[in-house]
Amino acid sequence: DGGITQSPKYLFRKEGQNVTLSCEQNLNHDAMYWYRQDPGQGLRLIYYSQIVNDFQKGDIAEGYSVSREKKESFPLTVTSAQKNPTAFYLCASSMGQGVNIQYFGAGTRLSVL
Amino acid sequence: AQSVTQLDSHVSVSEGTPVLLRCNYSSSYSPSLFWYVQHPNKGLQLLLKYTSAATLVKGINGFEAEFKKSETSFHLTKPSAHMSDAAEYFCVVRATGANNLFFGTGTRLTVIP
Numbered sequence: 001d002g003g004i005t006q007s008p009k010y011l012f013r014k015e016g017q018n019v020t021l022s023c024e025q026n027l028n029h030d031a032m033y034w035y036r037q038d039p040g041q042g043l044r045l046i047y048y049s050q051i052v053n054d055f056q057k058g059d060i061a062e063g064y065s066v067s068r069e070k071k072e073s074f075p076l077t078v079t080s081a082q083k084n085p086t087a088f089y090l091c092a093s094s095m096g097q098g099v100n101i102q103y104f105g106a107g108t109r110l111s112v113l
Numbered sequence: 114a115q116s117v118t119q120l121d122s123h124v125s126v127s128e129g130t131p132v133l134l135r136c137n138y139s140s141s142y143s144p145s146l147f148w149y150v151q152h153p154n155k156g157l158q159l160l161l162k163y164t165s166a167a168t169l170v171k172g173i174n175g176f177e178a179e180f181k182k183s184e185t186s187f188h189l190t191k192p193s194a195h196m197s198d199a200a201e202y203f204c205v206v207r208a209t210g211a212n213n214l215f216f217g218t219g220t221r222l223t224v225i226p
Contacts, residue, residue: 004156040122042203042216043157058213090156101147102214104156 003027006091006105013078013085014113021076021108023091029103030096032074036060037088037107046089049074050096078110086112115140117204119217127225132176132191134220136204139185146187147205147214148178157203163187174198199224 004025013019025032031050035043045058049068063082068074074093078085088109092102120135138144145164149157161172168180174197178189187204204217 006156040218042218043214044216045213048213088154092157101159101162104149104158106156107154109154 004091004093004103004105006089006108008108009106011108011110012113013110016080018077018079019085019110021078021089021091021110023074023076023105025072025074025093025103027093027103028071029093030071031094031100032068033092033094033102034058034064034066034074034076035090035092037090043090046076085110115144115206115208115215117206117215117217119202119204119220121220122218123221123223125223125225126194128196129193132189132194132198132222134189134202134204134222136187136189136217137185138187138204138206140206140208142208145207146178146180147207148172148176148187148189149203149205151201151203151219153200160189160202194222194224196224196226198222 007022033048034046037043044060046064047066049055052071055068065077088107090107091105094100094102116139118137147162148160151157160176161170163170163180171177176191201219201221203219205214207214
């Protein structure tokens with residue numbers, strides 16, 4: 001059953017704590033992406049990775065970090081430097097550049113305690 | 114620069130009546146355009162895409178969209194709304210050869226029984 005798996009579905013963060021959101025894909029896609037979604041807004045790009053061991057900042061990378069050690073995995077860490085982390089986080093993947101479609105996971109909702 | 118404007122934040126229709134969700138785009142290059150749908154607390158699902166082939170694009174669930182370069186529009190339509198169509202819809206643009214997607218702020222579709 002191919003697709004993108006995000007976990008956990010719900011996550012709570014305490015003040016000053018780093019938390020990591022998982023994203024795994026078994027679609028053999030080269031490119032992976034992290035987006036943040038806030039109510040009434042479209043998705044904003046946090047980070048993206050076009051290939052293993054390489055990633056680029058998106059529009060709102062401050063307070064976040066990523067790694068891409070394996071093709072199928074692209075975890076996102078929300079650091080304590082991110083002062084407003086409460087949002088819905090979506091991971092996506094695509095075969096690569098060009099007109100390839102991005103496929104999305106079901107999302108992780110992060111809240112601050 | 115690429116951007117999209119979704120002209121209505123909320124559209125309400127009666128079941129069985131036509132749906133029109135409006136989208137205007139701005140792009141310096143030949144764009145690829147997409148419509149995605151998001152049901153509550155779910156990831157995004159691709160409805161349809163335009164990639165410089167036929168200007169009238171048919172998607173899933175009876176939706177279609179027409180690319181009008183002269184009007185820089187890519188409106189989404191469906192002849193007859195179902196209750197299951199109630200969701201958030203995002204118009205998305207990408208410049209040719211680029212990786213990044215630019216999302217509109219979304220249109221929430223309500224279907225009244």
